[in-house]
Amino acid sequence: MRTQSILNLLVINDDQLYAERLVQLLNSYYDTINLGFLDDKEELLKSLRQPWDALVFGTAYDMSFTDVVGIVQEHDIDLPIICLTNTEIAATACNEDGLPMVISGTMVKALDADQDMAAVMAIRLQHDSLVCRRELKDLRQILLDAEQRANVLIKNSKSAVAYIDEGVHIFANDPYLQLFGFKSMNDAIGVPIIDLISGVDDVKGFKQFLRQFDKGNRQEVEFNFESVRTDGSTFAAKLQLASATLEGEPVTQIIIQQNNNSSNSAEVAKRLARAERTDNLTGLDNRRGFEEQMALVHQQATQGELKAGLLYVQLDNVGKIRSSLGLQGIDETVKQIANTLNELAADAHVSRFSDTAFMILVKDKTTAALKTLAEHIGSRIKDMFIEVENRTTNTTVSIAIVKIEKNSAEPAVILERAMDAISQIMVQTSNQGGTYHLYDPSEHANDDDHALAESLVNAITNNRFELSFQPIYDISQDRSDFFEVYLRLPLADADNTVLTPDQFMTVARTHKLLEKIDRWVLINACKKINDVRKSHPDARLLVQLTSASLIDKKLPNVASQLIKAVGGAAGVLTLQFNEKDVSEHLTVAKSQFSALSAVNCQMGINNFGSSAKSVEIANFVQPDMVRLPHSYIKDIHSADNLDTVKSIIMRTNDLKVDVLMPYIEDAATMSVAWSVGARYLQGYYLEEPSQTIKIAV
Numbered sequence: 247m248r249t250q251s252i253l254n255l256l257v258i259n260d261d262q263l264y265a266e267r268l269v270q271l272l273n274s275y276y277d278t279i280n281l282g283f284l285d286d287k288e289e290l291l292k293s294l295r296q297p298w299d300a301l302v303f304g305t306a307y308d309m310s311f312t313d314v315v316g317i318v319q320e321h322d323i324d325l326p327i328i329c330l331t332n333t334e335i336a337a338t339a340c341n342e343d344g345l346p347m348v349i350s351g352t353m354v355k356a357l358d359a360d361q362d363m364a365a366v367m368a369i370r371l372q373h374d375s376l377v378c379r380r381e382l383k384d385l386r387q388i389l390l391d392a393e394q395r396a397n398v399l400i401k402n403s404k405s406a407v408a409y410i411d412e413g414v415h416i417f418a419n420d421p422y423l424q425l426f427g428f429k430s431m432n433d434a435i436g437v438p439i440i441d442l443i444s445g446v447d448d449v450k451g452f453k454q455f456l457r458q459f460d461k462g463n464r465q466e467v468e469f470n471f472e473s474v475r476t477d478g479s480t481f482a483a484k485l486q487l488a489s490a491t492l493e494g495e496p497v498t499q500i501i502i503q504q505n506n507n508s509s510n511s512a513e514v515a516k517r518l519a520r521a522e523r524t525d526n527l528t529g530l531d532n533r534r535g536f537e538e539q540m541a542l543v544h545q546q547a548t549q550g551e552l553k554a555g556l557l558y559v560q561l562d563n564v565g566k567i568r569s570s571l572g573l574q575g576i577d578e579t580v581k582q583i584a585n586t587l588n589e590l591a592a593d594a595h596v597s598r599f600s601d602t603a604f605m606i607l608v609k610d611k612t613t614a615a616l617k618t619l620a621e622h623i624g625s626r627i628k629d630m631f632i633e634v635e636n637r638t639t640n641t642t643v644s645i646a647i648v649k650i651e652k653n654s655a656e657p658a659v660i661l662e663r664a665m666d667a668i669s670q671i672m673v674q675t676s677n678q679g680g681t682y683h684l685y686d687p688s689e690h691a692n693d694d695d696h697a698l699a700e701s702l703v704n705a706i707t708n709n710r711f712e713l714s715f716q717p718i719y720d721i722s723q724d725r726s727d728f729f730e731v732y733l734r735l736p737l738a739d740a741d742n743t744v745l746t747p748d749q750f751m752t753v754a755r756t757h758k759l760l761e762k763i764d765r766w767v768l769i770n771a772c773k774k775i776n777d778v779r780k781s782h783p784d785a786r787l788l789v790q791l792t793s794a795s796l797i798d799k800k801l802p803n804v805a806s807q808l809i810k811a812v813g814g815a816a817g818v819l820t821l822q823f824n825e826k827d828v829s830e831h832l833t834v835a836k837s838q839f840s841a842l843s844a845v846n847c848q849m850g851i852n853n854f855g856s857s858a859k860s861v862e863i864a865n866f867v868q869p870d871m872v873r874l875p876h877s878y879i880k881d882i883h884s885a886d887n888l889d890t891v892k893s894i895i896m897r898t899n900d901l902k903v904d905v906l907m908p909y910i911e912d913a914a915t916m917s918v919a920w921s922v923g924a925r926y927l928q929g930y931y932l933e934e935p936s937q938t939i940k941i942a943v
Contacts, residue, residue: 251275253373254297256282258290258314259304259330264359268302271366290314294321299376300369304330304359311355312776315811316769319804324379326372328365329356348810351375352803355810386494393491406504409490409497410439413456416833417492425504427476427521429532435832436866439500444474452485459487459498473502481505493837525598527577528584536597536605540657543595543607547650555616557606558646558664559587559623562679563877564602565855567641569893570886571634576602576858578634579641583627590623601858613649613684620645620682628680644671644679666752673748676876698750699757705735706762712736712744713771714935717942718788718906719927721920727941730788730928731771733763751792760794767791768808772819776812778939783813785941788820790852793827797834806845814846822850822873829863839867850906854898861897871904871926879909882918895923 253276257265265283272279282293286307294317303314311329318325331340340356341347348355352375354368400407406425408418418434426442428434439456443449448471455469473483482505490499523535531539543554561583567575580602587596587604595607608616628642646667648660655663667683675681705711712734717726735745754760771787778785795801801821809819821842828835828851839849854860854872864872874891881887895905910916910929919927933940 252278252280253369254280254282254299255369256284256293256298256301256325257304258284258301258306258309260285260306261304264304265302267362268365268369271362272369275366275370287313287317290317294318294323298323298325299373300326300328302328302330302365302369312773312811315353315807316773319769319807320765322765322800324352324376324803326352326376328354328368328372330359330365331356348814350806350810351379352807353810389491389494393494396490397492406502408434408500408502409492410500411495411497413440414438416497422502424522425475425502426473429526432832433476442473442475444472444480448472456487456498473504493834495837528581528598530584530588530604531595531597533597533599536595536599536607537657539595539597539607540605540660543609544650544654544657544660547654548652550652552609553611554650555608555611555613556648556650556660556664557591557608557616557620557623558599558648558661558668559583559604559606560644560646560668560679561602562642562644564641564858565860565875565878565894566887566890567639568858568860569855569890569897571637571639573858575634575637575639579632579639582630582632583641583643586627586630587623590626591619616647616649617682617684620647624680624682642680644668644675645682646671647682647684649685669748669752676880678877678880698753699759701735701737702750702754702757702759702763706759706766709766709770710736711763711766711770712937713767713774714937715774715939716928716935717933717940719932720925721927722925725784726933727782727785728788728926729775729785729939731767731790732935733767755792755794760792761798764791764795765804768804772808772812774939775818778941779813779818782941783815785939786815786818786820788822788850790822790824793823793831795821796823796827796831796838801838802841802845802847805842805847809846816846817848818846820848820850820870822852825851825853825856825860825863828867829857829859832863832866836867839869843868843870854905855894861894861901864898864903865901868901869903871906872898873906873908874924876909879907879915882915888918888922892922899923 253272255269255272257268259265262283265281269279269281282296282298284290284293285305287309290309301314301318303311306314315327318327344358346354346356351372354372357364357368401419403419404421406419406422408422409416415434415437418428418431423431423434440449440452443452452469452471455466458466467487469485471483471485472480474480484503484505486501486503488499490497523531523538525532546552547554561579564576567579580598584596584598584604587606591606591608594609597605599605608619611619624643624645628640630640632639632641646664648664648667650660654660663685667685671679671681671683714732714734715729716732718728718730719726720728733747735750737743737745751760754763768789768791771789775785775787805819805821809815812818823835842849848870849867850871850873851864851869852873853875854864855878856875857863878887878891878894882891898905904925905923906926906928907919907922907924908928910919910927910931912931915929916927916931
């Protein structure tokens with residue numbers, strides 16, 4: 247006896263008899279069929295307010311199949327789509343045997359409209375697949391909720407807990423990091439668990455123990471061994487294993503308990519407490535030490551006891567130093583900059599905030615005095631000669647200034663403002679840095695932010711954004727049918743102002759619009775390339791997305807359907823993320839890159855080479871291509887800069903990753919660009935961006 251079954255079927259066609267015939271045939275399989283029938287865009291937009299189980303597209307008054315896919319994606323609806331063969335797509339949607347070119351769990355493109363039973367079977371299978379996805383979504387939510395509860399307990403646990411995957415750390419809570427002397431989670435990620443085991447016999451025993459656990463043996467889940475910290479000291483410990491999940495993926499959970507019978511346990515505890523707030527390289531307070539001091543200063547300021555200022559000091563051209571002098575060059579630069587900052591801000595609190603950034607908390611200084619201090623620091627560091635063995639290098643710093651006063655925001659917001667100010671410096675100087683910027687709250691008034699946010703919502707809803715496309719020359723293929731997409735926001739003012747992303751993305755982030763803007767760009771860029779591919783089937787896109795999309799688990803499904811809608815070819819779409827965003831979400835980025843690659847979407851990293859670990863990041867997440875920042879191309883004609891560019895391109899090519907060299911603005915740069923080993927070239931010298939996609943014949 248079958249259970250009650252219902253099908254909500256939406257048909258877009260100009261032949262109502264066809265829809266009724268489908269319903270008649272489907273009556274044998276369902277108790278109830280709710281039919282929706284329409285043939286224009288306005289009716290579709292209204293109908294999508296209701297839940298549907300399958301959409302059959304034939305012909306419509308003012309829509310193409312690509313338009314329908316874009317609209318469904320725009321509304322973020324999981325709706326299977328079945329396309330009937332028509333004049334527009336018959337030549338490109340079917341293979342030489344007359345079968346649909348695209349068949350998947352969410353799309354069939356395209357069936358012969360005369361084969362009713364094929365359409366009925368497709369609807370049945372797509373509906374069953376949708377039901378499974380809905381049930382799987384519910385189960386995943388249950389698993390996610392359980393995982394979140396477990397993670398909250400682990401993060402707040404006093405026990406030392408970590409997750410490993412294939413024997414390598416991918417997560418650890420604070421007690422675990424403190425137990426082994428790691429300064430941060432980033433230092434622990436990627437470290438093999440056997441690196442924390444002392445003695446050859448213990449290492450061999452643990453490998454066998456882990457091997458048996460991975461095979462499903464749960465009789466032994468505890469292992470006693472001598473453990474070693476990052477500073478080389480050892481302690482007796484007991485390790486327990488358990489199966490777990492992290493972000494929905496299976497991992498192994500380890501819990502380590504220290505045997506406290508050693509005579510030096512009190513000294514170890516004291517050393518760990520001191521190490522918690524001290525940076526080993528510079529001797530300054532680390533991020534934790536800074537946050538403690540920041541909380542104290544913020545409390546005093548908000549109570550009216552003092553006025554203070556925060557200087558966020560970020561080292562520039564780190565990538566070049568890393569390429570030419572290696573990690574030793576970075577470490578020596580950081581140490582000498584730390585000593586200089588301690589000297590110049592002797593009456594302030596200086597701390598090392600991250601790998602190449604410092605924080606200075608200054609009390610009882612006027613705005614003018616804070617600016618003077620920033621100018622003095624920038625000038626002094628610019629004139630420094632930094633000795634690394636028998637070689638000399640130099641650097642500059644970018645400095646953000648944020649005042650801390652009685653009505654100041656919370657410390658987390660102050661930090662965010664400092665980082666935004668650094669970003670403004672990078673934009674204004676084309677990633678060169680070397681100056682300072684005072685965050686002025688009057689320039690970010692709520693009224694202005696809300697007005698801009700309203701314009702952004704209006705642009706998303708009513709397609710007010712503009713896209714432009716700049717061709718990229720592929721040296722290996724000798725053609726320019728690869729296009730990078732740029733987003734612009736025209737404002738309806740007397741000056742015909744057009745805003746670039748650096749002028750509105752901060753507000754978009756505050757109002758949680760980044761994901762919607764990314765989705766708009768993706769859908770509308772794919773519509774454009776779909777039209778072009780009808781006459782130039784090899785045309786493809788490079789689209790820059792924000793951190794909101796990097797952590798969006800729905801992105802692979804969105805990309806998959808758009809790729810299928812424009813032809814389903816591997817490489818037709820390349821999604822690009824900023825290196826800073828990738829490094830801040832490294833584990834998530836690796837998973838996202840892998841999921842997107844699995845649906846034939848290529849991956850790229852923008853501003854590649856702007857950190858000390860760029861090549862290591864690329865090796866970890868495995869992109870298809872990387873795009874160099876402007877700082878690498880500027881002054882490329884000097885021997886040192888040219889060697890630096892060649893070095894990073896060679897190391898990147900060794901990973902089988904292609905390099906895009908942008909900002910080619912003159913003939914001299916173009917002549918050099920041919921010799922550095924990059925696959926892709928781009929710049930105004932080759933061709934400027936245009937609102938239409940132009941392919942040279």
